[in-house]
Amino acid sequence: MEPSFFDDEMLDDIQEANLKVNLALHKNERMLNLDFHLFGKAKCVCDRCGDDVWLDIDSNHNLIARFAQETNMTDDEVIFLSPAEYQLDIRQFIFEYTLLSLPVKKVHPKGECNDQVLEYLTQKSDDEIETTETDPRWEALGKLNKNA
Secondary structure: OOHHHOHHHOOOOOOEEEEEEEEEEEEOOOEEEEEEEEEEEEEEEOOOOOOEEEEEEEEEEEEEEEEOOOOOOOOOOEEEEOOOOOOOOOHHHHHHHHHHHOOOOOOOOOOOOOHHHHHHHHOOOHHHHHHOOOOHHHHHHHHHHHHO
C-alpha cells in the first residue's frame, strides 16, 4: 500500500502502515460479494509510554454490494448500488477495516515500553505523598478487608 494512503484520511490512530489487501470478488446476477483479507503492520502510538509501536494486522472482512433501484439503504455489511453503476470505490472500506483490526489497547509487548516514561509515571512527587490523607470511612473498610 502506498505511504500516502493513510495520510489522506488524517487518521490519528495510524501514523504509517505496511499493509497488503487481498480481495476476492464473487459476482452474481444481483450482487457482489467482496472478501477482504488485510495483513501487515501499522505504526501507532503506544497507549502506555507514548512511543511508536508497530502492530501486526491480520483480519478478514466481508462486504456485500447489492444492485437495487433504491440505494439509500446502505448499512455496515451491505451496500446498495444502482444497476447502472460499474465502479465501486473500496478505499473507505479499507480504512475502516484497518481501524477495526487494531487492538483496543495499543501497547508494546511486555518489557519493550520506554523505561524512562514508565519510571516517570510511577513516581510520586513529594507534594502528592504529603497531601495523601486517608478518609476515616475508608480505614473502616480496610479493616474489614484485612479480617476476611
